[in-house]
Amino acid sequence: MYDISVIIPTYNSEDLIADALDSINHQTFNGKIEIICVDDCSEDNTVDVIKGFHSKENRMIKVLQQSQNQRQGAARNRGVQEAKGEYIFFLDSDDVLDENTLEVMYKKAKLRDCDFVLCDWTYLYSDRGEVYVNNDLFLIEEWLEMDQCEMLFQAESYFTVNKLYKKDFLEKNHIRYGEGYIYEDLEFYINVVQNANMIGIVSNPFYKVRINPSSTTKTNYHTTVHMNDYLAAVSRSLTIFSPRHEESFYMVYKYLFYRAQLYSEKRIPKKYRKQMVKSTVELLNNRNKTYYIPEKIVLFNQLYFHNKLIMDNKIKTIMLVRKLQKKGKLNRYYKLYRSLKNMIDIHFYINKLKESKLNKKRRLYHLEKIKKKYQSSPVQSNTVLFLGFDYRYTGNSKYFFDYLKERYPELNINYVTKDEAVPLEYRIKPKSAEFWKALGEAKVFITESWTPLAFYKKEDALWLQLWHGTPYKKLFFDSHEKFVSKYNRNHKRNKKKDVAKWDYLLADSEGGKNKFKSAFSISSDKILNYGYPRVQWLKDNDNNQVLKEEIKQKLQISNEKKVILYAPTWRDYNFKNKYPDFNYLINLRKLAAEIGNEYVVIAKLHSMEKQNLAIDNIIIPSGDIETQELLLITDCLISDFSSIIFDVLPINRNILLYINDEEKYRDARGAYEDLEKLLDPFTFNHVEDIIDQINNKESLIIHPNYSKLKETYANVHGWDSNKKLADVIVNYMKE
Secondary structure (H helix, E strand, O other): OEEEEEEEEEOOOOOOHHHHHHHHHOOOOOOOEEEEEEEOOOOOOHHHHHHOOOOOOOEEEEEEEOOOOOHHHHHHHHHHHHOOEEEEEEOOOOOEEOOOHHHHHHHHHHHOOOOEEEEEEEEEEOOOEEEOOOOOHHHHOOEEEHHHHHHHHHOOOOOOOOEEEEHHHHHHOOOOOOOOOOOOHHHHHHHHHHHOOEEEEEEEEEEEEEOOOOOHHHOOOOOOHHHHHHHHHHHHHHHHOOOOOOOHHHHHHHHHHHHHHHHHHHOOOHHHHHHHHHHHHHHHHHHOOOOOOOOOOOHHHHHHHHOOOOOOOOHHHHHHHHHHHHOOOHHHHHHHHHHHHOOOOHHHHHHHHHHHHHHHHHHHHHHHHHHHHHHOOOOOOOEEEEEEEOOEOOHHHHHHHHHHHHHOOOOEEEEEOOOOOOOOOOEEOOOOHHHHHHHHHOOEEEEOOOOOOOOOOOOOOEEEEOOOOOOOEOOHHHOOOHHHHHHOOOHHHHHHHHHOOOOEEEEOOHHHHHHHHHHOOOOHHHEEEOOOHHHHHHHHHOOOHHHHHHHHHHOOOOOOOEEEEEOOOOOHHHOOOOOOOOOOOOOHHHHHHHOOOOEEEEEOOOHHHHHOOOOOOOEOOOOOOOHHHHHHHOOEEEEOOOOHHHHOHHHOOEEEEEOOOHHHHHHHOOEOHHHHHHHHHHEEOOHHHHHHHHHOOOOHHHOHHHHHHHHHHOOOOOOOHHHHHHHHHHHHHHO
16 A cells, blocks of 8 residues: 555656656655556657666556557556555656655645645746746635635646545546547546545645647647547536536636637647637537626626627637737727727727827837847946845845945946935936846846846846745745735736746745745755845844944933834735734733833834834834844844744844734745744743743743754854855856
8 A cells, every 4th residue: 555656657758757757756755655657658768767767665666558559548547547545646757746746745635634635837848947827816725625626627727637636536436537539637627626525725836847849739730639639528528517616617618618719729720720619619508508607707708608609609700809819909899899889989989099009109119128228238247236125225135235335346236226325326216227227237136025027137147036034924835825816816927937037046044945945946056045144244243232332322222221122024914905904913002011111112013004003102213224223232022924033043032923813824824834833932822921921031042942943044154144145246257
């Protein structure tokens, strides 16, 4: 008995199968894995490559050879029949897995006895690397239950390979792939979704779909094989389709119809396009013509479904709508049609449309002209451009900029910001013509947060991402980011494009590096564990009593007073919320009133938090006081899920975490489980407990977990972080 059976259908895969097997061999999962390779009469050395592969002790490789070529569906079905694993995972022979895939998915499957667990996916190109395109809305969820499972019918691609299935679930529901034709996974996908009662969702893009020009779906475009096989798959899928949710018919029909349009345009000779679309429409209508259609859907689907172009078999009109949609003219022509139909002043409408389009074109042309001019200009060998933390002169960007400015006068350094604290000779106005010029000439580009996609990267330029903290809260792909992704479907897709531009990502610790690797789905050799410049500044100045007194003086705090800094982080569940919930904030009045007189409280709050709280006897620092300055004079830091807690570990400051919304926060974003355990002794959900900790003078620095945190998540490097980072830049300049 095995924990997981990985089934790999193979056909002429000698060049890629070793990568697929290697990705299973390097899984962090400690359970027993059975690898079943079902070869579909390969004409190359695929079988020999598999037999010669050396697997780990708990990885058993079995090779099954088909007597005749029957395509992937039959190969996968044989694999299921032979599988001895509790769970089954399908992997295509040209694809690969992230090393954490099976461990994370198996753990999730066992947690709630899931019928199956899915993970996110990316495309993998030989020249471009990973390209993330997914924006499926169900990825914001942690679990799907009962008829909620049919949210998976919303998917843009009906993949079956990025899922871990319970074998008993497949057997009990008699779920198998179609056999003898391409698109065999269509009926399998529909069957598992409509029969599932519990699905776990992993937001990480663990599955890597390699773009292989020799794959089944990339060949034979000169024949009708794709049309014939797709229609066979649709026919079979509609036969077994029996949904539970009222929207499922619409979602599946929308998917099948869209794929018919797409494949007719790309995978068959032109003269058969209309026939393929017509045949698909007939299959859909023969199965069902009366089903629920949501009200708010995009225009082309309104025309296809609400206006009944599909139900009424209006093939010519369907083809016209598709043609206008592809050219980006559908909305414009539809408005024009409606205007004529409603007998309004069409001339006014046309003139207004032309004017707005002309002005927009002028603006875009002017911008593109400037960008193009400098995009084609050569980079300058000694130039460094800082974008800062969203154009702000703060954080790692500020301290590293100050370091380079003082120690490397030979570099031509610029900082993109409006902050007058940056000397005028270094300062560049954001998105100005001067900025585009500087971006075009920069040999090294340094940022600390997300970068707008319009900012082009040159091949010979180095992009350095300083990121703004070691994450306690789950980050990017490690989180479902429920609220952000809900309102911005392309959030992760666009941000992953930014990640692809990073040559290096800076981490503050080994623990931080591991979190970044998973969160950003980035190679570990691109992550520099050199430590943050902002933390280096704290380490360098921890014994600088003169500086500490100066900071206290700016804040009008006497030197005798001990400082308590309250610095919470923002909550995702308040994103785009008209009535934000601030109940997660500590009762500052009670805190200030009940702690000893030797303390003073500083509250470092977000702008919206400050606007909604009128607090007396609390110091709210002005914007010109750096967070690091506050941390330097702090005796005790009170925070929550903020990365700020890791900054003070190297300088041994007491930390207390006030968290009273754990469940709500977990639903919105979540925190890393290992850190939750390490930080548990420092975590309190009542202000009274925080007050007692302070008044009893019980410093938690001596707690064993504080040392464990420092070992893994603190900048305890013996080197100067700035110097290590500067060496990367200087060495690149010399290349």
